[in-house]
Amino acid sequence: MTRYIFRRVMSAIPLLFGLLTFTFFIIRLAPGDPVSLYVQGDVDPAFAQNLRNSLGLNDPLPVQYVKWVKSMLLGEMGVSFSRNAAVTKILADTIPNTLLLTVFALLFNFLIGIALGITTALKRGTCTDHLVNITSLFVYSMPEFWLGLMLILGISLQLDLLPASGMHSPLAKYLSTPRYLWDVFQHMILPVFVLGVASAAATGRYMRGSLLEVINQDYVRTARAKGLSEFLVIGKHALRNALIPIITLLGLSLPFLLGGAVIVETVFAWPGMGKLTVDAIFARDYPLIIGCTLVSGVMVILGNLLADILYAIVDPRIRYE
Amino acid sequence: MSPRLLFIAVLCCGLFVSCGKKSGEKDPMNETAVVALSGDADTFNPIVSGSATSGDIQGNIYPMMFDVSFDPRDGSLQYDPGLVVRWESANDGLDMILHLRTDVRWEDGILITPEDIKFSFSLYGDPEVASPRRNYVESMIFTDGKFDPNRSIEIIDDSTMVFHFAKRYPLQLFHLNLHPIPKHIYRNADRKTLRANPANEHPVGAGPFKLDEWVHQQQIDLVRNPTCTLPYPAKLDRVIFRIISEPTTRLTELKKGTVDVMSPVYPDDVKDIQENNPNIRLETLPPRSYEYIGWMNIDIEEYHNSGKKNIKPHPLFGDARVRQALTYAINRKGIMEHELGTYGELAVTDFSPIFRWAIKHDLIPYPHDQEKSRQLLRSAGWSDTNGDGILDKGGRDFEFTLYYNIGNKRREYVATVVQKELKDVGIKVNLQSVEPTVLFQNIEEKRYDAFIGGFRVKLAIDPSDRWGDVSNPFNTVGFQNRRIGELLKLGLHVPNERDAGPFWKEVQSIIHQEQPCTFLYWNKDIVGVNRRLKNTNINVLGVSDDMWDWQIGDPNSYMTY
Numbered sequence: 001m002t003r004y005i006f007r008r009v010m011s012a013i014p015l016l017f018g019l020l021t022f023t024f025f026i027i028r029l030a031p032g033d034p035v036s037l038y039v040q041g042d043v044d045p046a047f048a049q050n051l052r053n054s055l056g057l058n059d060p061l062p063v064q065y066v067k068w069v070k071s072m073l074l075g076e077m078g079v080s081f082s083r084n085a086a087v088t089k090i091l092a093d094t095i096p097n098t099l100l101l102t103v104f105a106l107l108f109n110f111l112i113g114i115a116l117g118i119t120t121a122l123k124r125g126t127c128t129d130h131l132v133n134i135t136s137l138f139v140y141s142m143p144e145f146w147l148g149l150m151l152i153l154g155i156s157l158q159l160d161l162l163p164a165s166g167m168h169s170p171l172a173k174y175l176s177t178p179r180y181l182w183d184v185f186q187h188m189i190l191p192v193f194v195l196g197v198a199s200a201a202a203t204g205r206y207m208r209g210s211l212l213e214v215i216n217q218d219y220v221r222t223a224r225a226k227g228l229s230e231f232l233v234i235g236k237h238a239l240r241n242a243l244i245p246i247i248t249l250l251g252l253s254l255p256f257l258l259g260g261a262v263i264v265e266t267v268f269a270w271p272g273m274g275k276l277t278v279d280a281i282f283a284r285d286y287p288l289i290i291g292c293t294l295v296s297g298v299m300v301i302l303g304n305l306l307a308d309i310l311y312a313i314v315d316p317r318i319r320y321e
Numbered sequence: 322m323s324p325r326l327l328f329i330a331v332l333c334c335g336l337f338v339s340c341g342k343k344s345g346e347k348d349p350m351n352e353t354a355v356v357a358l359s360g361d362a363d364t365f366n367p368i369v370s371g372s373a374t375s376g377d378i379q380g381n382i383y384p385m386m387f388d389v390s391f392d393p394r395d396g397s398l399q400y401d402p403g404l405v406v407r408w409e410s411a412n413d414g415l416d417m418i419l420h421l422r423t424d425v426r427w428e429d430g431i432l433i434t435p436e437d438i439k440f441s442f443s444l445y446g447d448p449e450v451a452s453p454r455r456n457y458v459e460s461m462i463f464t465d466g467k468f469d470p471n472r473s474i475e476i477i478d479d480s481t482m483v484f485h486f487a488k489r490y491p492l493q494l495f496h497l498n499l500h501p502i503p504k505h506i507y508r509n510a511d512r513k514t515l516r517a518n519p520a521n522e523h524p525v526g527a528g529p530f531k532l533d534e535w536v537h538q539q540q541i542d543l544v545r546n547p548t549c550t551l552p553y554p555a556k557l558d559r560v561i562f563r564i565i566s567e568p569t570t571r572l573t574e575l576k577k578g579t580v581d582v583m584s585p586v587y588p589d590d591v592k593d594i595q596e597n598n599p600n601i602r603l604e605t606l607p608p609r610s611y612e613y614i615g616w617m618n619i620d621i622e623e624y625h626n627s628g629k630k631n632i633k634p635h636p637l638f639g640d641a642r643v644r645q646a647l648t649y650a651i652n653r654k655g656i657m658e659h660e661l662g663t664y665g666e667l668a669v670t671d672f673s674p675i676f677r678w679a680i681k682h683d684l685i686p687y688p689h690d691q692e693k694s695r696q697l698l699r700s701a702g703w704s705d706t707n708g709d710g711i712l713d714k715g716g717r718d719f720e721f722t723l724y725y726n727i728g729n730k731r732r733e734y735v736a737t738v739v740q741k742e743l744k745d746v747g748i749k750v751n752l753q754s755v756e757p758t759v760l761f762q763n764i765e766e767k768r769y770d771a772f773i774g775g776f777r778v779k780l781a782i783d784p785s786d787r788w789g790d791v792s793n794p795f796n797t798v799g800f801q802n803r804r805i806g807e808l809l810k811l812g813l814h815v816p817n818e819r820d821a822g823p824f825w826k827e828v829q830s831i832i833h834q835e836q837p838c839t840f841l842y843w844n845k846d847i848v849g850v851n852r853r854l855k856n857t858n859i860n861v862l863g864v865s866d867d868m869w870d871w872q873i874g875d876p877n878s879y880m881t882y
Contacts, residue, residue: 036761045456045795053449079514084363084521085517170561269566284758
């Protein structure tokens, strides 16, 4: 297994380099000028040209590429055009914000989704099943943007129960640790809910289908015939197999952990990777786009690897040696 | 721990935490104002900063050469002493002698000297630094085509310096009013990478506030700088700028009272705020930006390929009668009232109405008159010879594509109205929305026949950018007019700004007559302010002008946070 993981990690390096090279050229070939956004009526007319020179954008493309490869080999990702800071620093500042949001959203998604799936599978055909299914479809089809704004207007503005936006209150840094944590927790509730609820509805549907398939298998009938309690039959025998497709889902969801969620981040003023990436693309901030692509690429590769490893853990028939 | 126990534990913890505030504890929010912004600052180095947020905030961090105010009665800038206590023009207007204060210190205790100012101007003028304000030194002394700080700036003693100019012109004080930065901090900074210098994250200024913390894309905390004497120490302990890009969320925070100042409030939200939020007062900023429809005046192909000085006119829009006809055909007033209500002003030319002294008041805006439009198009040779409903001339249909930026609802509406109204006079308009970076690049490079654009004017009149050389990126429609060239030279070489009035009025007459583009309307931005915040002076200089004077009025109007 260790050798397998090592081989997979090694093979990821040329893959990532290829991805970044492709991104390097594709963003430069796309129309649009990184400096055009800063050229307004009250600035120096020669500003754009000077800035292009200063940022090295007037160099021929092969020269820019060689410079970029050199800096990447030295572990430098350059300086963001739009934020005037090192890309590594921007990523280091943004990734924790994103993780705080996405880890909890993912937990919410899988815990609630799995619980809903089990409940509806076990109560198949009952009112509860129908109600949950209809609600899930309703929630799943709701646009995040709309749901977020409705919650802000309802829960935050009208009922004044939770803060509307941001990661914490403006003066949170002066609060004691427990109050600070409580403050952050309050700020997380709405974005985590919006981010997790639609996926939880989808996960619930997967879980329901998977569990229904498993509980009709012979070995589950055998377990019941042996006189095991329903809790053990479902919890120990059926659930383990039913979780395999969910693990695939989990693996595929990992890139989302660092990819962020641009809509929720925008609505709730949560400075995460999603908004960072989209802003970088619209601003044609080449170094930052490459940095964000690297993070997403690494997460996709790691997510797939993790899913493969988890398969082996859940299903003893799978071996990678 | 069972889930039920865990839930109870979290609930108890929450109750404990939320009840933990002592009753006698002073609420720090009573000495704090919160401002909501749509975008973050790009840097706090005034030499290279370009974003509006940076401009607004750094004015409160860095010292000012002059304390500038804008007199709305006549529309001109007033200069009062700042770092410069007294100034005099000499050598027939070619020298400006500045007498400086000698008792002003940077936050770190080091005295501000003329060396700091000279060093800062050398950075502003260096093309390697790529300052957006490099053109402020353009009329000083150049050697071999490069700004020469040694010949331009002479330090007489600790309190006196002389700026030498290559010409006499009315904007000298305006161009001298740049923020200096501390030389002792940036002395060895690499000029090419100045915009990414780590020192920019921790600016050392001398203004009423100092930067306490900058959490990128979240908030910027300014605290009172107790040592400030320029112009006065701040009255508030702290001002926090929060970055909230989504307008509905920003407005919600203002309504909740968790934000004190928010800009811009959209005209559509005004009625609701006025009816339901008595704690918010709305203020209007005088107009500094306008929207227009650009018609390319010159032949694009010849402009890009020939390198000539005088380019032949555009086949569709090269004739002034056609451009006038287009303005007549479009119901600009209707568009403005639909989009801005009373928060707009019909644009006659690109001279902002704020410059009262320079405005030619007798110019009458083109009315919406489609018959007049048809008449003008006929006189320019355009008629529907083949009966297909589209005007044609010399075998060419009057058909073009109008470009605008995607996602801008206001411009989408303008484009739709323009398409419909020009169809009524026999012109076929195809609409094309484009991503902003692409649109702006192509506008600056003069690649579009027609587009919807916007422009923000400086606080001093200088039409040379907009209507000067055809190659200037801000002359987005390639307008060329010999008389305007002469008037620009005359107006920008008078000793006093007011002396240029007659020249600027003639420029407006020509622009009005020639219609290089169809000017739509001036925007008056609306600012929402919580009534607990007192002494705000929201004016054309920005939302945070005179921020040192802000105070929290009602100590009982606690913000919920």
